[in-house]
Amino acid sequence: MQINLSNDAVEWFKDEMFLTKGDSVRFFVRYGGSSPLHEGFSLGMNKEEPMDPGVEHQKDGISFFIEEGDLWYFKDHDLIVDVDENKDGLIYSYEKK
Template sequence: MQIKISDHAMEWFKDEMFLEKGDNVRFFVRYGGSSPLQEGFSLGMNKEEPLDPGVEYNKDGITFFIEERDLWYFKDHDLIVDVDENSDGPTYSYEKE
């Protein structure tokens, strides 16, 4: 599995989360909401250090990661992160590996 961050999403993360080189962003599974992959669960994100990363993606010196314990959520799909122009927030889509 891979994490793919668009250039627009990268700028959003830098601006909204005040990210700098060397920072880390974790995508994690949370109970509640819905997604096309897992009903009753959704993705969250937080600026934090990795403990047991299952997948990592580095762009502009910032590392995005998913912990090993959360990989079940993706069911052999890549995570694609972009920005919704209307809400000016991140969007998540999934692409079969």
């Protein structure tokens, strides 16, 4: 599995989470909400250091990662992160490998 971020998404993270080179963002599974992959679960994100990264993507000096324990959520899918220009927020989509 891979994490793919658009340039606009990386800029969104820098602006909204005040990220600079060397920072890390974790994408994690949370109970509640819904997603196209799993009803009753959704994706969250937080600025934190990796403990046991299962997949990691570096862009503009920032590390974006998913811990090994959360990889079940993405089974056979890549995570694509972009920005919804109309809502000024992130869009998560999942691409089957």
